[in-house]
Amino acid sequence: MLVIEISNAREVMRRRVGRLGERLIGTVMDAEAQVEKALIQELESAFREFGIEARILSVGGAALVGRQQLELPLQVRDERQVRAEEA
Numbered sequence: 001m002l003v004i005e006i007s008n009a010r011e012v013m014r015r016r017v018g019r020l021g022e023r024l025i026g027t028v029m030d031a032e033a034q035v036e037k038a039l040i041q042e043l044e045s046a047f048r049e050f051g052i053e054a055r056i057l058s059v060g061g062a063a064l065v066g067r068q069q070l071e072l073p074l075q076v077r078d079e080r081q082v083r084a085e086e087a
Contacts, residue, residue: 003062003064004039005064006032006035006036006039009031009032009034009035009036010031012031013031013034013035033060033077033078036058036077036078037058037078040056040058040078040080043056044056044080044082047082048082048084048085051084051085052084053082053083053084054082055079055080055081055082056079056080056082057076057078057079058076058077058078059075060075060077061073061075
């Protein structure tokens with residue numbers, strides 16, 4: 001199982017939409033959720049290309065504590081089921 005923590009979501013949004021856009025988006029959208037959504041789409045494409053079957057979840061509420069502990073509860077924001085296509 002992989003856990004990926006995005007630590008610079010606001011900076012990524014700022015680069016993509018500029019400072020003003022990031023301020024406007026920040027009031028109506030969650031930067032972290034938007035970056036996760038884009039990352040999920042890229043992962044889904046790559047997994048399909050390599051024939052990897054996976055369940056990809058975007059969750060809120062989880063937090064890494066140091067290197068040894070993952071705090072829960074999880075609130076699932078998005079989920080994708082990726083199946084390998086038969087050739």
